[in-house]
Amino acid sequence: MALINDHYLKLAAGYFFPEIARRVAAFAEANPALAPRIIRCGVGDVTEPLPAVAIEAMRSGVDDLARRETFRGYGPATGHESVRRAIAKVDFRDRGIAIEADEIFLSDGSKPDASAFLEILATGTPGQGGNRIAVCDPVYPVYVDNNVMAGNTGPALAGGGYEGMTYLPATPENGFVPEPPAQPVDVAFLCFPNNPTGSVATREQLSRWVEWALRHDALLCFDAAYEAYVRDPSIPRSIFEIPGADRCAMEFRSFSKNGGFTGVRAGYTVVPKALEGRTRTGERVPLHRLWSRRWATCSNGVSWPVQKAMEALCSPEGQAQMRALVDFYMGNAAILREACASKGMKVWGGVHAPYVWVACPEGIGSWEMFDRILADAQVVVTPGAGFGRLGEGFFRISAFNSRENVLEVARRLAKVVPG
């Protein structure tokens, strides 16, 4: 009989979105008259049609496949050169960041990348030859669960979290931007603008992280999925805006939240050639070499129509259309933020991020608040506890929705939220 990867059995409550779905389904069944009123602001999935340039490019990519003269079969596993060059130009070189096309690896999104990247790092708990891994608390659950499944943690702890994982508290006191830890860590996962708190890290804060990583030979895995939401030019949109980051950081990028590609599937990683890890005997090895090899062996890359769409988003029209889409969601975020703030609730985020992070009223837990908002307003939010121990006492509202729904949510929240 096949032996299983029993690290999967450590996963505590599973990914918590199924629990949200279960509660919503139970509510709808118990209240059939209210069920049609339910508005989902829970899962961070986009709602609006894709930019026109992306649709045209995908159509033309499909047409290419229909004719022998323009047919494309296997391409380079890390993406066509022209697409990688276009991305390196608009996302980095035009912004004064020295990233080369061959440091860009196209993929089907950041969630798979966050999992795959662990393949080139040692596995095991810190005590058994593995890396010491740090995440923020609260956190995008994907980083944690991937490390659990890879065997990089011990069992789930009774109070939440996993043995052997280092949790960096993100709290109102530090503006939900943790400082680098005092204890030694080998790999730290950072995400700014942040999901779930909507916080952004300043240049000074990210500089402290880069200095710390260089000093301790640590690796920063920087998730910039929401970089398009940054409107203040003084706030970095990439870790590579910080000098020295090319020697201590890799970056996850996604077309899901800027181009609306959650259903298309497209993203990329940036792994600079200067970035190194080490062997157990202390020999330094470029991660670029391992990551290139991983792609050559484990993948045949992204489909041709999708690569064409990625390249189209890099054109001036594509950039303008993406910006319009992001502006639309930012308008939603402002409405939701104001709806909560005007009721006297404490709110964060929603300014350089599509998420509004709200403190539950004193003494009310985040699942209790979730149930109350569902029962009283038929609005689905995300309970903060699902993002980690320190998410307890907060809930997240996603701005990914139609304007009509957002205005309705704002009206209904005003009735639920005491104030």
Ligand SMILES: *Cc1c(COP(=O)(O)O)cnc(C)c1O
């Ligand atoms: C939505 C999201 C992503 C994007 O994931 P894809 O797999 O590219 O759709 C990445 N990181 C965070 C924190 C996200 O919220």
